[in-house]
Amino acid sequence: MAESRDGGCGCGAVRYRIEGEPVVLAICHCTECQRQSGSAFGMSLIVKQESFSITGETKVYRRIADSGNPIDCYFCPTCGVRVYHDPQKLAGTYNVKPGTLDDRSWLEPAVQVWTKSKQPWLTLSEGLAEVEGQP
Numbered sequence: 001m002a003e004s005r006d007g008g009c010g011c012g013a014v015r016y017r018i019e020g021e022p023v024v025l026a027i028c029h030c031t032e033c034q035r036q037s038g039s040a041f042g043m044s045l046i047v048k049q050e051s052f053s054i055t056g057e058t059k060v061y062r063r064i065a066d067s068g069n070p071i072d073c074y075f076c077p078t079c080g081v082r083v084y085h086d087p088q089k090l091a092g093t094y095n096v097k098p099g100t101l102d103d104r105s106w107l108e109p110a111v112q113v114w115t116k117s118k119q120p121w122l123t124l125s126e127g128l129a130e131v132e133g134q135p
């Protein structure tokens with residue numbers, strides 16, 4: 001297992017490192033993740049805050065979830081790539097957008113959430129735990 005994993009935005013101004021093992025990788029089919037990714041679903045790599053370090057300037061966009069909880073969404077102001085979220089509800093964790101990792105070959109989702117808004121043509125690997133809405 002890697003001791004640390006690096007990633008960054010599209011233009012290279014923002015770089016980050018995750019030390020140690022992430023908590024979990026989730027696929028999210030909510031409409032906000034679809035909008036944010038511009039694609040069929042978002043991915044959330046949950047990491048402990050103390051294992052995450054970042055360099056370069058980010059901008060933050062605060063979104064209020066349906067639950068009423070704020071989510072601070074950090075992105076590169078130059079290229080616009082969303083790098084990570086700070087979900088206030090899940091104190092002590094960040095949600096890294098794992099498509100920004102330099103090496104994505106080890107990614108293995110454990111759960112998919114918000115399946116009620118999953119694109120109907122999409123089939124993901126069998127055996128993935130499913131949650132209809134917010135876990």
Ligand SMILES: [Zn+2]
Binds near residue numbers: 081
């Ligand atoms: Zn950038």
Ligand SMILES: [Zn+2]
Binds near residue numbers: 028033
């Ligand atoms: Zn989502």
